[in-house]
Amino acid sequence: MGKYVAKRVLMSALTLFLIVFVLFVLIRIMPGDPFPVERMTAEMIAQKRLELGLDKPILVQFFDYMSMLMSGSFGNGTSLYNGAPIKPILLACLENSFKIGVLAIAFGTTVGLTIGIIAALNRGTVIDGFCTLLSILGVCIPSYVFMIFLQYFFAYQIPFFPYFFDPSRFLFSSIMPSMSLSLLTISTVARFTRNELIEVMNSDYVKLAESKGLCGFELIRRHVLRNALIPVVTVIAPLVVDLLTGAMVMEKIYGVNGVGKLMVDAIAGEGIDYNYVLALSIVFSSLYIGIMLVLDILYGIIDPRIRLAAKEA
């Protein structure tokens, strides 16, 4: 197990390093100049370059950036356009996004699992049909359509929920954003859980357990769920990642000050804020790779065959 984890961690670290390196080099070698040529003289630009360390070779710049990154700051740490430091803004945004994301994942997997289990236990009935319909709708209707309708009906037509996210009333105002964000998670997890459960319930060892006299909840918990959940864990991984993309739209619709909105502002605004793009890309990539790593390790814990395979390799 230790070797398996170490291998995964090393691979992830290497990937992250490569991504940061490529991003950094791409942004540095791109044509154009970060300074407004028409408003600055050549000496001012040279002065500024010296100040920001842009006169050094790219590799040296990269290692400077990496060492600053290790000490917890993003490069020279300011927005190119208004000069405000990146780190505090980024941290505040990350907190908002993270809270809503965790809520959405928790809500989505719980509801998805429940629906999937109920559907599998009532296979072929109206309940099952309803659950299937729900999961088809969840896959086909983009979550932002759902978000817009939810907001229109339950915040505007019936003003029950707040129209926008409000950090001071966190729990109440994040119900709608996290619920709408979890739609895809619910439907995918429900469909997968149902299919896996049905497959496992038809297997010989479950029939054996049944014939020994186990039944109902105890049978599901001790024999069925453990094996059925392995594939479900694998679908959760890409879903968590999709959540990052979904969050971008969600944050726009519900006015959340989150990382997705920060990214949109950095690339869709008047000019592109390279410092922000770089910092946010690093954050996104670390999140993504971190999540994948955790899920890989989790997968190894649930299914011993995987870590055995890794040991042999």
Add this chain to the structure above:
Amino acid sequence: MYNPQPSDFEFLGARDIDVDKNFASQGYWKGVAIHFLRNRFAMTGVILVGVIMAFAILAPLVSTYSYQEIVSITGADGKAIVAKSLSPQLAGGADNLFSDRTFLFGTDDLGRDLWTRTWQGARVSLIIAFVAIFIDMLIGTSYGLISGYFGGAVDHIMQRFVEIAGSIPTLVIISVLAIFMDKGLGLVIASLLVTEWIGMSKIARAECLKLKEREYVLASRTLGAGDFHIIFKQILPNTIGPIITQVMFSIPVAIFTEAFLSFVGVGIVLPQCSIGSLIEAGFNNITILPYQILPPISVLAILMLGFNLIGDGFREALAPKLEDM
């Protein structure tokens, strides 16, 4: 006890003896086609996509207005009056200055006909769909097949590359592309180009690993076939089932990616329009003009539903499970 008589039996003659009427043999593709055509859900999907496609092709051609045109009439004082933010209306029925005009979906806040714009947007989505097919077929499949076929060091390097490419979040790729490119259809297509092939390459590789050990491949090699002949002429035709399924499922993903990018403001830019940018415009006006968002959202949902149903139909038809039969 009954003794069988010769008259109980009838001689069929040489003509019919090798035709099994009960379990008639049929070609693989014929079986797939029959299975697909009998699948009600898949046929619903075909009809949904077909209807949208027909409207997307025909509606902008026959429409009175172009999708960029701001509809206006000259008022009594000689100034232009623009048909801004009209709700859906038929000619003759409405009680306003434009009562002789038909706006089936209404007009937007600049006075453009939403009927034309919606179908123009659907065109963009369908273009994106075809680009996605192209990317999947060309890049993903070749990459996967080559990686799987050669194995060893080639496979190792190519798979590490896939692993690294796959662990870059799509958002990061898009934002880096946004630095180098102008916003618009080009950016959307480029981001699909960089991200969409990975899933397909994995499937093609897995299929190739299975097939390359088969005897017919060995036979072909013995006859002197080159590597690329084996990959593209011998192995590729046998992997077509899973590949078509994957292609069908990557279409809705691509359409959604465009809608998502245009919605957050890095996709299609004005005065061009797409489903995503129309939804964005509708969203901005949703509290005052809620009818504006309905057409693009419906088109998007129908397209997603349609392609997903077709994909499911293909999956079942190409690899039927016992319980579906």
